[in-house]
Amino acid sequence: MTDDLLSQLNPPQQRAVATLEGPVLVLAGPGSGKTRVLTHRIAYLITVAGIDPFHILAVTFTNKAAREMRERLATLLGEAVAADLTVGTFHAICARWLRRDIVHLGRERDFVIYDSDDQERLMKRVLRELNLNEKQNPPRAILSAISRAKNELISPEEFARAARSYFDEIVARCYARYQALLSESNALDFDDLLGETVRLLREHPTVRERYQERYQFLLVDEYQDTNRAQYLIVRALAERYRNLFVVGDEAQSIYAWRGADVRNILQFEHDYPDATVILLEQNYRSTQAILDVAQALISVSPQRKYDKRLWTTNGAGEPVILYEAFNDEDEVQFVIGEIMRLIASGKARPGDCAILYRTNAQSRLVEEALVQAHLPYQVVGGVRFYERKEVKDVLAYLRLAANPYDSVSLQRIINWPGRGIGERTVTELIVWARQLGVPLYQALSELASGVDNPFTARSRAALLAFHALIADLNQRRAALPLLELIDFALTAVGVKETLAQEYDTEEAEDRWRNVQELRNAALAYLHLPIENQLAAFLEDIALVADIDALDRNSDVVTCITLHQAKGLEFPNVFVLGIEEGLLPHSRSLSQRETLEEERRLLYVGMTRAQHRLYLCYAAQRALFGRLSESQRSRFLDVIPPHLLKRAGRRGYRATPSLQNSMFNSRSRPRSEPARQLSRPTTVTFFAGQRVRHATFGEGIVVSSRLIDDDEEVTVRFPDRERRLLASFARLERITDG
DNA sequence: CGGGCTGACATTTTT
């Protein structure tokens, strides 16, 4: 067994697996087998060092990774051993710990977890209460400021003290009220799961020691993407035994925008001077051609403390293709055509292909084209199942059954289905509850007991009926198995009838199917004790990520954002929209750090590819359904041309309109002149476009093709069709309006 | 109170 575990590994991997004690930092380049190292190390700890799996904690970046790791270990060591390990994401692990120990912080263990939609609803309520305008104070912006504060463990009071700007003052007031309402609702948001855990470990030495004793061996994956709170959790746990094993790659740090701090990994050696540092540089995933391109891109990155040099024995492989498209439609058509070609020639199956993009919005066009081509596919992300309205509405009832103080859920369905409680009445209820200083649900209870209240008899009756419904659900929770509870709720609420009434037949059926799917998901929880079923169900739903649903076993094309693609690999990878403003994204251009993160994002995308990598960009792209010109990304300009094989509209460069060229020259910093490859300038036309010719007048473009470095455009003029060379004809585009 | 219409406006990435 021991020999087995090490014999399949290269020397640095072996060191990483066999260095059992003390802090270890593994810098693992993409495709260098870090997952294998992690699982083998755990197996080694258990079988060779005789460590009880009970004492091992492994933190992964996604639930899916956790599940896969546990499965692999079950194969290596058996189900029973794997079951004793603690494996999960920071959020899932913290949620579990808090269920057990949050009482030490003076809170209830049946808390609900608020997702970003819940957070936004709560923040809107806060703004209304504080008489703040939603337009001037966007809830999302305020929430993101609060999230940043929470990641740094800054309390509302501290935030208020440090506030310097007007915006910070606003945020400070919102933060305080937001936190009060969360607590009143017996709810935690994502950041609280981490922050409250830090507080628990900090403020309660006996609890901290208990966890330190339990988790004597710690493993943390994707360490470059941990935030301050996660760093503190790890530090607190590792304090005693110092058996801390972290794996990461600074070049793949892509989550600074949500609080990840790359300094955590860069300063590991400072935090733990006795750390063993291991570099994994042999790549087992990609061809040399792919690595060369990726290396060219990342070598320009300024901050690289650990300069890994990836190498492989895989051979050169096929050249990386750069496709220059007329527009986004053309780009997608090329990708589909290429996938079909690969499949037809037996070089690939649909499941070997992945289409990567920067923003979810780009997936629409891709999806449409895949449908048209009859290619099977899956889109990761986009409209999430558990965020669909009908699903969240039903969930709101279940959440109230678990915790009636959940005010966001209560407000969500207090009038769904319509039961005569309008906006006016809801506002009145909120104001009244605040006067009484109690959560909304308790205000309803007060109402039932007949105290003085501001409601009309009609409103009061409606509110009481609603209160009775929730109280009933809440009572049945303890006695009913989850499935029966759900069925009871669906019937009592009249969900099916409500959907039938709200939507036309087809959509109502669609939505009802989604509700049924939610019900099916509950089947997995029936083996638990009845009193735990609902809580476990709700918690898992709150913490699932899109990527968790990714199915690598089905033979379908995967469409996915660059962020979600981290950690995955595919034989054939297509990266779309490598254009200024999209990748790098326009929101990242103003700061060096955010811009560099975009570079790493593309690096992550490129290094997902095993055999074939296609890089694509388009000269025109529909944005909000409006056509706009784009320029190839600066990231492409640092790749030596000989590493790329160009395809498509070769030599194309957009002829910017006057407005565009003004915009471009202004938006590009003077200190950084535009890097341009020397390419002939041509003009691009596409079918259907209206054009004007000095002699022939107005016409419509029928088709267009490239001849050498010029473009032949066929245009139908009033008299007849003519073929023109774009460089001579001086065709003028006619734009409507 | 509820339904329907319109116009404004927004999109980065996600546990």
Next chain:
DNA sequence: TGTCAGCCCG
């Protein structure tokens, strides 16, 4: 392109 807030009317 799609969503959502705000307005009007029954």
